Amino acid sequence: MAGREDLTSYSYRKARARFLAESDICHLCGHAQADVIDHVQPVSKGGRADDPDNWAPAHGINRCPTCGRNCNGEKGSSTGAPRLLTSRDWYAGP
């Protein structure tokens, strides 16, 4: 019942939700309730989009409830969700 993209985005969302459930402290402003994943090392500079070790919580378009910033958007260089990689099995968690 699932297209490939559905599966991929579902498992990404699941991985992301779990990541944010473990830590939602934005690495840019230091406040809680981060809701997007930022890449510590930008993918464009060789960082791995698929490696949770390269992920950090950040605030996105919903903005930080504490300081009101769109931290990930303001950062600019690596905005948006990670691009889907080719057909690599990049997240094999449960």
Ligand SMILES: [Zn+2]
């Ligand atoms: Zn923030």
Ligand SMILES: [Zn+2]
């Ligand atoms: Zn903040």
